[in-house]
Amino acid sequence: MLNRSKSNYRNPSRLKSRFAFLFLCVGLMIVMYSCWQETKNDPLSNKLVVPLTSDPTTYDPVRMWDASSHGRTSALLYNGLTRSDIEGNVIPDLADSILISPNGLVYTFHLKRGVVFSNGQRLTANDVRFSFERLLLESPSSWVLERLVGATEFVSSIRDSSEMEQSQEDSVFVNKKRVRISGIRVIDSYTIELKIQEPFAPFLSLLALPQTYIISKDAVERWGEDYGQNPVGTGPFTLKKWQPDYYLLFERNPLYFGEKPKVESVEFRIIKEELTALAEFELGNLSFLPIPDAEYQRIISDTKRSSHIVSRNMLNSYGLNLNCGKPPFDNVLVRQALNHAIDRQTILERLLNGRGTLAHGVIPPGLGAYNSSAKGYEYNPEKAKELLRQAGYPDGFSFDIWQSTEKSALSICEAFQGYLQEVGIEASIVQNEWSVLKTAVRKGEIDSYYRAWSADYPDAENFLYPIFHSEQPTTANLNFKNKKFDRLIELARATQDPLHRITLYQAAEELIIQEAPWVFFYHGTESWVYQPWVKGLEIPLIFNGDKMNDIQIERNNSFDSDSSIEG
Structure with missing residues (x-):
């Protein structure tokens, strides 16, 4: 009969497996702790920390589609010829001035001078043409520019061609012949003309959409398929770090042509559950957030928060x-x-x-x-x-x-x-x-x-x-x-x-x-609740209408010590 008593013998292979498992667990703990340290809100930092319900998939404008993540955050990185302000007014952005012909068909944009991309490259009218041609060729949202004269013919000639290449001078060649969109004309380095097929009064509004943001040709060529994770724009912030499913860190762009942001950085934390985000806010770890429906009455009834809520009728x-x-x-x-x-x-x-x-x-x-x-x-x-x-x-x-x-x-x-x-x-x-x-x-x-x-x-x-x-x-x-x-x-x-x-x-x-x-x-x-140290917060009427360069942080220690919401 076999003796089934315990033995002092230890299988070396089992010991190795256990040590490997232990090291794996320790490694995961270190990684998780590191992520927590990086995303933890330092009460003395000049940083906004904002929740996102979903992780953006790309920051390539021609492939962006989700307004809640892409549209909201990409506005910090990029600019278009026009943009929507907080109140939903369409105003010039990269354009210094805009002239519209009496028949409503020709739009002439004079670009701001001295604008550079975050990689130091100077922005010119050729960048606008490159961005628009690429949008028409590669984006599911090509409808945004389909009103341009020659847009349909341009796309058809490219897609039906057997040989296509793009020169260093931003010219598209099909079977050795240069192909242009007749509705896009670069007049000089800082002037571009767009001609549409028939009058369309909201045309300038279309040019404020994220898909029409102006991008750097050099950056697209450098990064290729990875450009969406390494965006280069002209906006008030740059993308410093992106930890998928955890957070995105945007830092102030020192080369930005407009009013510089009042905060040094903006961190977007991926928090899919509304109540989880609210709990983080109550702990002081988030700067502001939309109020969940289930908690609306409780929050607006809290005397400490009643003066720190902003609301707006949305479109x-x-x-x-x-x-x-x-x-x-x-x-x-x-x-x-x-x-x-x-x-x-x-x-x-x-x-x-x-x-x-x-x-x-x-x-x-x-x-x-x-x-x-x-x-x-x-x-x-x-x-x-x-x-x-x-x-x-x-x-x-x-x-x-x-x-x-x-x-x-x-x-x-x-x-x-x-x-x-x-x-x-x-x-x-x-x-x-x-x-x-x-x-x-x-x-x-x-x-x-x-x-x-x-x-x-x-x-x-x-x-x-x-x-x-x-x-x-x-x-x-x-x-x-x-x-x-x-x-x-x-x-x-x-x-x-x-x-x-x-x-x-x-x-x-x-x-x-x-x-x-x-x-x-x-x-x-929509109603947002914000921490008392956050100043200048407004809800934009349109999803990409806020570049967050007017929000600032002013600490008040008497309130910071007790920032939780009363139940």
């Missing part, structure tokens, strides 16, 4: 998008009935703490075309029933509401569901990931879906044409077609007179209100 519109090409929503009376059936004000107050403005249409407050006197749909369930009877649905009907998997969206859709049931309409909620939802919407077969539309650029056109024009894809408008609306918005886009354009925008929106392709819900308000 967005929330509502239930109805499939106007499918019964019963092909009947305008049914669509109007749904707008009367839901008590939107009560939902806004009870589920969203009143953080928003009730929507009468789709254009949000903050834009010049917002019509505060527009007559929307009051809550009137009896009128909703009468409209259903007139439409041929006296006993109601059933349909599906599609939505994303967000909890806040679910609670809102459940409230819609309850109110609709009171007028005889049975609504079933279908939850799916955004990718699945987007595919279903594109096919145009679903009944409805709850959505939010946020501005790409601060112009009412962005809330009208992309969503409701007949030529837009099903993804945007779910089969809404109205020729009169199409004519109005087309005329508005081509109108240079801003006051006349506002009149046309409001007339186009009035048609949308009457036709009711949405159940109009609300325009959201």
